[in-house]
Amino acid sequence: MDTLDIKYRDPAQQEFDSRTLLKNAERQARQRHYEDIFICDVDAHHYENESFDQIAQFIEDPVIRQTAAAKKGMSAGRPTLMNSQVGFQDVAGRVTRYTLRRLEKSPPSPHRDITLTKRWMDAIGIDVICLFPTPMLNLGLHPQVEAEVAIARAYNRWLCDTILDAEPRLKSMLYLPFNDPEATYKVVKDFGARKGVVGFMVTSARYKPVYDNAYMKTYALLEEMGLPLSFHAAYSWDDRLVGNANRFITVHALGFTVFNMVNLANWIVNGLPERFPKLKVMWIESGLAWIPFMMQRFDNEYMMRSSECPSLKMKPSDYMRQMYFTSQPMEMVGNRTTLEDTFRMMNAETQLCYASDYPHWDMDLPSTIYDLPFLNDHQKRNILGGNAQRFFNIEPVWSDWKVQARAAKQAAAQ
Amino acid sequence: MVDVFVCKAGELKDGEVRIVTANDADVGVYRHGGRYLAYRNVCPHQGGPACEGVMLPKVEDVIAPDRTHQGQRFDESEMHIVCPWHGYEYKLETGECATDRRIRLQRIAVIEREGGVFIAL
Numbered sequence: 432m433d434t435l436d437i438k439y440r441d442p443a444q445q446e447f448d449s450r451t452l453l454k455n456a457e458r459q460a461r462q463r464h465y466e467d468i469f470i471c472d473v474d475a476h477h478y479e480n481e482s483f484d485q486i487a488q489f490i491e492d493p494v495i496r497q498t499a500a501a502k503k504g505m506s507a508g509r510p511t512l513m514n515s516q517v518g519f520q521d522v523a524g525r526v527t528r529y530t531l532r533r534l535e536k537s538p539p540s541p542h543r544d545i546t547l548t549k550r551w552m553d554a555i556g557i558d559v560i561c562l563f564p565t566p567m568l569n570l571g572l573h574p575q576v577e578a579e580v581a582i583a584r585a586y587n588r589w590l591c592d593t594i595l596d597a598e599p600r601l602k603s604m605l606y607l608p609f610n611d612p613e614a615t616y617k618v619v620k621d622f623g624a625r626k627g628v629v630g631f632m633v634t635s636a637r638y639k640p641v642y643d644n645a646y647m648k649t650y651a652l653l654e655e656m657g658l659p660l661s662f663h664a665a666y667s668w669d670d671r672l673v674g675n676a677n678r679f680i681t682v683h684a685l686g687f688t689v690f691n692m693v694n695l696a697n698w699i700v701n702g703l704p705e706r707f708p709k710l711k712v713m714w715i716e717s718g719l720a721w722i723p724f725m726m727q728r729f730d731n732e733y734m735m736r737s738s739e740c741p742s743l744k745m746k747p748s749d750y751m752r753q754m755y756f757t758s759q760p761m762e763m764v765g766n767r768t769t770l771e772d773t774f775r776m777m778n779a780e781t782q783l784c785y786a787s788d789y790p791h792w793d794m795d796l797p798s799t800i801y802d803l804p805f806l807n808d809h810q811k812r813n814i815l816g817g818n819a820q821r822f823f824n825i826e827p828v829w830s831d832w833k834v835q836a837r838a839a840k841q842a843a844a845q
Numbered sequence: 846m847v848d849v850f851v852c853k854a855g856e857l858k859d860g861e862v863r864i865v866t867a868n869d870a871d872v873g874v875y876r877h878g879g880r881y882l883a884y885r886n887v888c889p890h891q892g893g894p895a896c897e898g899v900m901l902p903k904v905e906d907v908i909a910p911d912r913t914h915q916g917q918r919f920d921e922s923e924m925h926i927v928c929p930w931h932g933y934e935y936k937l938e939t940g941e942c943a944t945d946r947r948i949r950l951q952r953i954a955v956i957e958r959e960g961g962v963f964i965a966l
Contacts, residue, residue, distance in 0.1 A: 452894070
């Protein structure tokens with residue numbers, strides 16, 4: 432009889448470590464042989480507020496920079512130059528990584544964000560990520576346009592210098608201070624060629640229309656530079672649409688789709704895909720259930736109201752099939768047939784990109800794609816990494832454990 | 846099947862959990878209401894370590910006879926195991942998902958003998 436290797440743990444006593452939390456994810460990665468699949472996670476996050484002291488030093492405006500420093504003195508540890516939203520992402524302590532994250536130990540170098548991020552990437556089986564901030568997802572709602580610009584530029588500079596330059600597995604679509612069209616254009620010009628910058632991102636929760644003429648030169652520049660544009664979902668409990676919701680589930684479930692819905696509708700009906708046919712556009716973190724809704728709703732109305740969209744040469748759904756969407760949070764409760772239909776309607780094989788959204792509460796593992804019975808191997812590989820590779824125009828950068836695992840397999844085969 | 850030692854009788858207090866890993870099998874063993882309950886430490890949702898999260902009572906809306914909402918309360922008679930990855934909640938006493946009985950944690954048999962507590966793997 433084989434001897435059992437038995438270990439005991441008391442969860443209440445153990446230190447917090449992402450590798451322990453994600454042990455089951457690592458097991459999944461090995462069982463599914465992710466070492467043979469390039470996995471590019473197009474939407475992952477860090478908590479930039481934990482580095483705000485460092486970021487604030489890059490604020491170019493000396494008055495705003497001093498304000499950031501003074502604000503920190505008032506509320507130690509909380510960068511109150513930033514705006515904030517009421518939210519309960521941790522489900523009142525149930526998603527434990529929110530409260531325990533600060534306890535995780537990391538060495539003095541490399542930067543803590545690089546260490547913690549690579550830990551969970553390696554556990555889950557992800558090779559490359561597109562890294563986004565977290566509190567800044569609400570920055571589009573900041574009452575001061577100049578604050579958004581100052582923070583955006585400082586964050587982008589800090590991210591490029593400290594994170595992207597140092598770690599080839601971490602990329603980013605940099606934050607655009609979209610409330611200021613001129614500043615948006617300048618960010619593209621100033622940062623578009625930086626190492627690890629694979630595009631630019633607009634946080635969707637804001638009240639600036641994407642069709643405003645002031646943005647056309649930015650879209651043209653992105654197209655010229657071959658860099659994509661993305662819209663990252665966010666919510667606002669202050670928005671009148673959900674202002675009378677009393678539970679976070681409502682604000683999140685609707686808010687994280689509605690802002691992207693409005694931006695996508697504006698993008699299409701104003702003929703922007705026709706004006707910028709080479710500009711790749713991605714819609715991030717609204718899940719997938721909204722896509723058939725938008726396709727059906729707008730095709731139906733377009734047939735009756737085509738005079739309102741004279742620039743369109745095909746139906747709205749046809750334009751949507753040329754756009755890119757991230758998979759998370761994939762709606763997966765009792766809807767297998769609908770999900771398969773959604774994949775077909777959106778041409779997921781070429782247009783869908785896997786996203787984890789780790790470490791946020793509704794993260795998805797690669798198994799959400801890998802385990803889908805209606806996808807073949809080629810389709811899975813596309814969605815897990817191939818589509819992102821083409822979207823970002825990057826070469827794969829493999830994680831060390833995958834390189835070693837494949838080498839070990841090759842050696843064993845000889 | 847092999848009996849794997851968990852702890853001595855009385856070592857685990859009510860409300861405590863011990864994770865036992867035997868080779869690749871991970872099991873959470875709970876002491877609750879004077880008895881032992883054990884479940885595979887794998888959440889049916891996406892495979893999270895369901896037994897390593899918090900334990901909380903079920904939350905209830907308090908609805909008055911006139912059907913007005915009067916706040917919320919905890920129902921301590923129904924304790925939930927909460928998977929730390931996403932917040933899926935399972936009834937501690939049965940392993941059933943609190944919102945869909947068709948989904949459940951895999952129950953593992955617990956044997957008490959000779960002053961010890963064992964799980965059958």
